[in-house]
Amino acid sequence: MAQTKTPDxxxxxxxxxxxIDAVLSALEMEGALPPGVSRANVAVEPPRDPSxxxxxxxxxxxxxxxxxxNPRALAEQIVEHLNREPDIEAAEIAGPGFINLRIADRAxxxxxxxISALGEGYGRSAMGAGSRVNVEYVSANPTGPMHMGHCRGAVVGDALASLLDATGHQVTREYYVNDAGGQVDVLARSAHVRYREALGESVGEIPEGLYPGEYLIPVGKALAEEFGDKYAAAPESEWLALFRPRAVAAMMDLIRADLAKLGIAHDVFASEAELQAAGKPAEAEKWLREQGLVYDGELEKPKGKTPDDWEPVELPLFRSTRFGDDQDRPIRKSDGSWTYFGADLAYHMQKAENADALIDIWGADHAGTVKRIKAAVAALSQGQGKPIPFDVKLVQMVQLMRDGEPVKMSKRSGNFVTLADVVDEVGKDVVRFTMLTRKPEAQMDFDFAKVVEASKDNPVFYVQYAHAxxxxxxxxAGEENLAPSDEALDTLGPEDVALVKLAAQYPRVVEAAAQAREPHRIAFYLYDLAAAFHAFWNAGNDDPSKRVILTQDPKLSGARLYLVAQIGQVIRNGLGLLGVEAVEEM
Known part of the structure; x- marks a missing residue:
């Protein structure tokens, strides 16, 4: 029996x-390769065609x-070395110089x-080498509960953070609270209406321009308990600054609760208001001016027809054109307040102080902002004395459907369907897995009927059913007094080994998904593995000798049970990365 592998x-x-790396080192020693040549782009992977x-x-x-x-000549030298390896049954050159290996079943x-020895650790790696990565996701305006427009980005960001953690990165999960803009004043005014309502006033229809959702009723009651009727008839200048932070805090409590339903918890909640109060945008402007990256100038005239009331105004402009943007961008408005870009620039500067790489998950409606923020981070990299990789993942909206028809809005929210309502109806696992069944930049329909369908066409069901x-x-097997055993693994046949080969791809899929920042690759892989397992299982319906439970052949049955148990382990590990439960029965 081959020696059992240990977790390391x-x-x-x-x-x-x-x-292969050792072979290349040997060729360097022989003079066939020059010393010190980078091998970073050398790939070792399954061939596209399994044959x-x-x-x-x-x-x-x-x-x-x-x-x-030429590649074929070098390939011949590599193959000569590889053919000496006992587990390599054949090393063949294909096309202009690719090398294909056929590996013995014992390997x-x-x-x-x-897989058995590593257990939950199978697929984890030290690829990231402790690199600090800040992943900012969700960052919904604190003006109400989470809606399904936020859901997809939340799941993509959380799964990506887990993926990076599993590959040896130090991950910070961050939420940027936009609590300094005009929408927060609107929230405070909306809460004031509910405050008056809680005091017994008949407020009628919520005025247009305010948030009408019922979720603000408890906020109004809390304000009434705290302040009594002191601000019921008071001018806005007396209560706006008081109501604003209390309303934001209440909304953030709602948002945290909604995220918890999805199994999401952030490490850091960074406040825009606190960022500005601490003078961070001013610090960023000062540093950028010292670097010659901010100057006082006039904005270009709007393209097309110029408005009659347009006047040139001198503003502090960031030289974003130096970093590939199509025009320089103002960081402050004419009244001296910070533009969204100015505050965002300072925020990214703050994040970069404690990270080696930044990743932002944004809705696709922010596509126009990507270039200028990338320009800002490129500039900030100069201040850090090192390049700071920065990636923005754009996530398309989700269209909610029920039997092919658009879903009506929620009364509680006022004008949207809440995430909590969706999770309560179909479950966290269904929502999370479904959000990863398409690339984030692709449009998605979420049909309540289809996502709970018990069929092969429903990836959530298909993968969970494989584990169940x-x-x-x-x-x-336990009822038949049979148990998994690795003693007779050499009796496994070609169909069994084919399943192993697919399971063995899991660690490299995890690394590739982390490198590409694409957690949906794990969901795609799990579907393929589940399909292969179901086919493996169903083969026993046509040919009894291919069944897993073989009471007449306990040794082969033990080997297949051992194999199947490890397929279950890989599925559990993959689902765990996605934040989805591997169910015991269905």
């Missing part, structure tokens, strides 16, 4: 990447030019043991 043992793709082999590498294609040779059997089916199999 490499997974198969990592092990072969190391072997070509088990593992492929582009090493010869990437390194031939610096080696001053894949070892991978099953690796595995757990059910384990329970039935």
């Amino acid at each position: 043992t490499q997974t198969i793709y990592a092990a072969y990447a190391e072997r 070509h082999g088990d593992i492929a590498t582009n090493a010869a294609m990437v390194l031939a030019k610096p080696a001053k040779t 894949w059997v070892d991978e099953v043991r690796a 089916r595995i757990r059910s199999t384990m329970r039935k």
Whole structure:
């Protein structure tokens, strides 16, 4: 029996990447490769066509030019070394110089043991090497409960943060509270209406321009209990500054509760009002002026027809054109208050002080802001003395449907469907997984009927059912006095090993998804793994010898149970990254 792997043992793709790297080092020693050539773009991955082999590498294609040779000639030298490896049954050159490897089944059997040994750690890695990454997501205006327009970005951001954490990054989950803008004054005025209502006044229809949702009724009652009727007839100047922070705090309590329903908790809630009170935008402006990146100038005339009342005004402008933007941007308004961009610039400067990389998850309606904020972060990188990678992920809105018809608005919210209502109806797991079944930049319909459908067409059900089916199999095996065992794994057949090969891709899928900042790749992979498992299981319906539970052959049954248990482990690990429960039964 092959030696069982311990939790610090490499997974198969990592092990072969190391072997190929050792071969390249040997070729350097032989003089076939120049020393010190970067191998960063050398990939070790499954070939696109499984019939070509088990593992492929582009090493010869990437390194031939610096080696001053042609790719096939270099590939022949690499293959000569690889053919000496006992677990490599064949190393073949394809096309202009790709190398395909066929790996012995015993190596894949070892991978099953690796999954078992690593357990919840299978798929985790140290790729990030402790790099500090700030992921800012949700950041909904604190003017009411969460609605489904916020949901997709919340799930994408949270899953991405988990993905980065699993790959060795130090992750800060951050929420930016926009509590310094005009919308917060509107919130305070809306709360004042509910405050008067709580005191017994008949307020009638909520005035246009204010927030009409019923969620402000408890806020009005709390204000009435605190202040009595002191501000019922008082001018706005006396109560606005008092009501504003209390209303925001109440809304943030609502938002935290809504996020908790999705299984989301942030590490940091950064306040725009506190940022401005601390003078951060002024600090940013001062530093940028010292660098020659802010100057006093006039905005360009609006393109097209110039308004009759347009007058040139001198404003402090950030030189965003130096960083690829199409025009320089004002950081303050003519009245001296900060523009949204000016405050946002200072906010990103603050985040960059404690991070090696920044990621923002925004709604697609903010696409026009991306270029200027990227320009700002590029400028701020100069102040940090190092480049700060900055990525913005744009997330499209979700169209809510019920049997193909648009869903009506919520009375509680006033003009939208609350996230809490959706989670209460279909469950957290359904919402989270569904949000990751399409790329975030693609449009999405969320149909209440389809997302709870028990069919292959519903990815949430299909993946969870695979895990439930595995757990059910384990329970039935126990009733037959059968148990998972790795003693006879060498009796597994080609169909069994094919399932192992797909499961073994999980660690590299996790790393690739983290590098690309694309958590939906995990959901796509889990669907493929679930489909492969269901096909594996269903094969036993047509051919009894392919069943997992074989009372007449306890050794083979033990091996298949061991294999199936590890498929369940991989599914659990993947669902865990997405914040979705791996159910025991359905």
